[in-house]
Amino acid sequence: MKKTALLTITAALLLLSCNSNSQTNTHTNKTQSSKEPVAVAPVNGLERAYFASGCFWCVEAIYESVKGVKEVISGYAGGHTENPTYESSNTGRTGHAEAVEVYYDPNIISFASLVDVYFGSQNPTQVNGQGPDRGSQYRSLIFYQNEAQKQIIEKKKKALAEKLDAPIAAEIVPFEKFWKAEGYHQDYEKRNPNNPYIRNVSIPRLLKFQKKFPELLKKNH
Template sequence: MSQTMEKATFAAGCFWGVEATFRATPGVLSTRVGYTGGEVEKPTYKQVCTDRTGHAEAVEVTFDPAKVSYETLLKIFWENHDPTTLNRQGPDWGSQYRSAIFFHSPEQEKAARASVAEAQQSHKRPIVTQIVPAVAFWEAEDYHQQYLEKRGMASCHI
């Protein structure tokens, strides 16, 4: 039996909580945290934290579109962070914590751009989320993968 899988990549602040949220979504087959959208090949967490590599902390989501739509993943993305704060989520600041959707296909780009208008209705300030093509995704160090789950934590939100 062949299973069709798709990838979606989202940046919404610290990747630990973003990953946990997507992992709990029915139809999501796997997640991995990492770095994307920057200039350095194979960056380390320490490098990304300098805010000099251009990378965002991001989550790559592998999902079964027969069980969860990309539009549903977008809804989860919008509902679980503040897309109106430039390069900041909660106490975390720097371009690595920016809000971004990295699309993998023209269909994803169209859906992402369409979702902005709907998301804007529930925010008073303008949305600053970047919608850009997916580029190289560098997997973060192993200790970052499923970080909250490994520690028995539900979230890292304040």
């Protein structure tokens, strides 16, 4: 009976994971943090920002609901290999984390507010993952493209650490390159509302964020 119960619990945990093959390898960015950030050019007046905070299905849905955000792309960033894939990044050996590229109108929402969304939509003290997703590919990374952005992030991270009286897990790293994920990952939450992970992890995380920041939401959310 105990063995059967254990198998049932294990299966449930695997089901409610962004990827059941997730690894628990740790990863550090000591070398990366010394590199110069790459600044990306605006596209049709839209700035771009990059964040990693657990499963990109969840993070994409969160930022898509924010006013001033025009598009969010799921992908990979923060690693050391070229052309990462979902399968390779989820081994934990490429160094990449699941990340999002956020296209936003700076006349409607600021980079600072996007950082507030970032910290306010996750468990900021969870190391090497978010919720049921564990491993270096789910670690929290927040990317800066210039010194002004870095200072904004550092200030907000410090204030949050003082408020919670706890260390904040997110690593602050210079942006280098974003790799777009496979097509089936894009708008995953919208296209797969009945997926068990989406119903039990993504949507509750989205609703929790929306309740916390109603003033930042688009009118149709």
